Amino acid sequence: MSDVLLRDQIAGALKDALGRAAGELGWSGVDGEPIKVERPENPDHGDYATSVALRLARPVRKPPRDIAEAIRERVKVGGPIASVEALNGFVNIRVDLKWLASQVDEIVRADKQFGRSKALAGKRMQIEFVSANPTGPLTVANARGGPLGDALSSVLEFAGAAVEREYYVEDTGTQFDTFGRSIAIRYRQLHGENIEIPPDAYPAEYVKDIAAGIKAREGDKWMKLSLEEQTKRFAPEGVEWVLREAKRVTAMLGIHYDTWFSQAELMRSGYFEKTLAELRKLGKVYEKDGAVWLEASEAVDDKEGWVLVRSNGEPGYLGKDIAYHVQSLRERAFDKKIDIWGSNTHYHLIQMRAAMKVLGLLDRFEVVLYQYVRFLHEGVLKRMARRSGEFLLLEDVIEAVGKDATRYFFLQSSADRQLDFDLELAIQQSNENPVYYVQYAHARIASILRTAAERGITSDGGDVALLTEKGELDLVRLALRLPELVDDIRQHYGVHQLTTYALELAGAFHGFYRDHRVVDDADVPRSKARLRLVLAVQVALRQTLGLIGVSAPDKM
RNA sequence: GGCCCCGUAGCUCAGUGGAUAGAGCAGCAGCCUUCGAAGCUGUUGGUCGGGAGUCCGAGUCUCCCCGGGGUCGCCA
CATH class of the missing domain: 3.30.1360.70 (Arginyl tRNA synthetase N-terminal domain)
Structure with a gap:
């Protein structure tokens, strides 16, 4: 190409x-x-x-x-x-129609390189996605960032960037402590102590499971510790459990992270203090009520500032997140950091943009915000919340409808659109998921190629100049759309367009199939040319499905 | 109340300011002795939430209103 x-x-x-x-x-x-x-x-x-x-x-x-x-x-x-x-x-x-036909050979030759470019060659990008609080298993709500972030990563790689997929582990702070305390309380309950779960703790079953696991392995060994000591002891163990789960379930979706970056390690590295000092030097920090604040009035009208360090001396989330981003962009020297966040972080995004602007890093910081996922629970739409114990596990969805349908579902609509997830309906309709329509086109082509091979006809030596019919050339036109689409998405991040394109290409092929016989013993030269054509379509389909993260089967 | 997202066919959703608004599902009528019927063909279905405005041109941009969701903490 x-x-x-x-x-x-x-x-x-x-x-x-x-x-x-x-x-x-x-x-x-x-x-x-x-x-x-x-x-x-x-x-x-x-x-x-x-x-x-x-x-x-x-x-x-x-x-x-x-x-x-x-x-x-x-x-x-x-x-x-x-x-x-x-x-x-x-x-x-x-x-030019001859030129168009000649592209069939180019596509087939490019094969796994088809759609790739050098537009972002030399750029190092970090995409951070999912990164839910490590206080529980992945739900359908957190999960939306997975396919979005993974597909975006793949597209940017196609465009030539060196991409690192990162999971940010927030293993410090209040929620982390609360998680540890929740485990400690369950642990005590399991040893017969009469102690209640406070309203701000995590009530769900998995916390009991973690506590039971500790008890099974280590018995009452930790019962002599105070609740606070147990909290400190169990929180990292809980996070370990959560990360194991997160790794396993994201892998079920075909997502593989390059780095699992620990907030605790970030804090130990001294980057927090370093970043705070820089902000102070820039004159954007002030002290009030015993806390350290970031100047906000330039960014937001009716706000004086936001807390970076709490009055109890603990770093706040905003402060830590600023340090985290500075560390990625400076220490780890990424040209760009793209975060895939849920829309509930909208206000945090405003804060982060203000901070990045002050630090001169705004042009290297991008965020894709996706709207919230709700789920239908006993006929009622609900928000998922781990603290209320009401959620739908991602794992359950993957097991019910499969990896491909799950990924395709999340990539069908733009990140801006809110999703409502009905598990019953998803199971019932899983056979109608458009992903099968696309995969079927791919498998159908594979089948044609098999049939042809059985009859001793292959695409080898096929002369694509024989491809002159409109139906044939329209397929080439559409296949050539993929490199353009990759170039679009690397700029606007709208990865959902891949599914629309996949559907369009598959539909065009199904239509072509009806009107044109590919394998015809009576006309071997044309058969060979058409075999090259369907091979090119297959390449385009496979590359597109690969970006989406969905398998391209030869048989279904 | 401020800020953000959404409102397009019965349902779920596409649609970088361009020429005649699309797809899947659902409905109706058809198509397998021939490369895979998880498919195809035809057909029904639209005041693009409403109203102003900018523009040669608006589903797309601006403002107002209506409806749905999110967010505004020394939580993360």
Whole structure:
């Protein structure tokens, strides 16, 4: 494959033509308008189109049609560009059909490289996702960040970046202590002590399981400790249990982290004090009521500041998170850190942006916020909350509908949209999950290839120049959309578009299959050419499913 | 109350300011002696929540209103 996207080649040709038109006709004001090239919905409007002439009408002070015509006359036709047309102020471009057919060979040859680019070559990026409080098992609510973060990581890798998938373990602070205390209380209860679970503790069964595990291994060995001593003793053990679970369940989803980064270690590294000192030096920190505050008035109108260190001397979450981000970007030298967060951190995001701005790191800090996942519990929509004990375990969902359907479900809608999860419905409808529609197309192609091989026909030596029908070339057009999509997503992070694309490509193939016989003993040359075509479609499907993190089966 | 997200077909949702708003599911009518029917074809279904505005052009941008969700702590 060429290193330059066809879309960008066309944009370049248009820009070149526009520049010469402006020079020859004495136009001014054309430089400010970027040339956006899109794929028109209506095939009558060509393969690619730009509306730049419409946008330039005002600055150039010419009718759009005249501008479009002037561009059309000057676009150099050749290579992938077969023809140019000016219509209603648009400039429409048609791709050369021979060139298009030749791309089948390029796609097949690229195979696992198809869709990859060097756009982000040399960039190191850290994507942090899921990272739920290590105080309990993963629920469907925390889980949404998994497929989003993993797929985004894959896309950025496709675009050439060196990506590190990170799970941030928040193993310090109040919730951590509360978790330890909850285990300690259960441990005491198991030894017959009459002690109640306080309302702010974690009440759920798994806490009992952890306590029972400790009792089974070590008996009453810790009963002589005070509750506070037990809390300190059991909290790390609880976190260990939680992380083991998190590792196991994310692996069930096909997610594998490069780093599990401990907040406790961050605190021991001294980075917190270092960051605090830097903020102090910048004059953005002040003391009040025995606490240390970050200046906030520049970022938010009616707020004076936010606490970095509490009056009891304990670092607050905001302070720790600022230090964490500084550590990633400076110490570990990532060019960019992208966090996948639930929308309940919206206010935290405002705080973090303010802090990153002060530290000069704002342009290296990005966040994808996803809206909350609710679940249907006994017919009522509820928020999941581990502290209330009401949640739906991610593991249960994966076991019920499978990894592929689970991932596909979470990637179908944009992060901005709220999701409601009904387990019963999900199980009932799991066979209708669109993921099977896409996988079926992949398996169907595999089956065609098997059938062909049985009849002694392979794609080897197939001449793609024989691919001239519209139905054939439309498949190539669509397959070539993948590299463009990867380039889009690396910029706007909208990974859900991968599922839409997968569905579109699969649908196009299913339609093609109905109208075109691939394996035909009476016409071996054409069969070979079409085998190469379906192979190219299979490559595009497999690459797309790979980015989504869903398997591409040869049989179903 | 301030800030953020959402409101598009019966349901679930796509839709970088472009040309005639789409898909899956559900409904209806069809299609397997031939490469996989987990499929295909046709068809029903829309005041893009409502109203103003910006623009050559608005589902998309701005403002107001309505409805749903989130958030605003020396918790994380």
